[in-house]
Amino acid sequence: MTRTRSLALAFYLGTALAGAAIGITVDRLVIRPQPSWWDQGSMRKRLFDTLHLSEAQRQEATRVLDERNRKSDSLVAPIRAQLDSVSTNARARLKALLTAEQQAIYDHMRREREQAQRTEKK
Numbered sequence: 001m002t003r004t005r006s007l008a009l010a011f012y013l014g015t016a017l018a019g020a021a022i023g024i025t026v027d028r029l030v031i032r033p034q035p036s037w038w039d040q041g042s043m044r045k046r047l048f049d050t051l052h053l054s055e056a057q058r059q060e061a062t063r064v065l066d067e068r069n070r071k072s073d074s075l076v077a078p079i080r081a082q083l084d085s086v087s088t089n090a091r092a093r094l095k096a097l098l099t100a101e102q103q104a105i106y107d108h109m110r111r112e113r114e115q116a117q118r119t120e121k122k
Contacts, residue, residue, distance in 0.1 A: 021101040039116050 044065065048058050076083065091110075095103055 021099075025101070025105055 044062065048061065051057075053061060095106065098106060
C-alpha cells in the first residue's frame with residue numbers, strides 16, 4: 001500500500017470514529033430520554049401505576065419503602081466509607097479503559113446521576 005493510500009485510509013478511519021463518537025454523544029445527551037433507573041420517585045410511580053394502586057395503597061407503600069430505605073441506610077452507614085472507596089476505585093479503573101470521548105460521555109452521565117440523587121434527597 002502506498003503512503004498516500006495509507007494516509008487516506010487513516011484519515012477516513014479517524015473521521016468515521018469521530019463521527020461515531022459525536023453521534024453517540026448526541027444520541028445519549030440530546031435525543032434519548034434521560035434514564036430514570038436511579039430516580040426513586042420515577043421508579044415508585046412506575047411501580048404504583050403498573051400495579052394500579054389506590055391512593056391509600058400508594059401512601060402505605062410509600063411508608064413501607066421509606067422505612068426500608070431508612071433501615072438500609074442505617075445498616076450501611078458503618079461501612080459507607082469502604083463502599084465509597086470500592087466504587088471510586090472501580091470508576092477509576094473503568095475510566096482508564098475509555099477513550100477521551102468516552103470519558104467525557106461517562107463523566108456527563110455521572111454528573112446527571114449525581115444531580116438526580118441530590119434532587120431526590122430534597
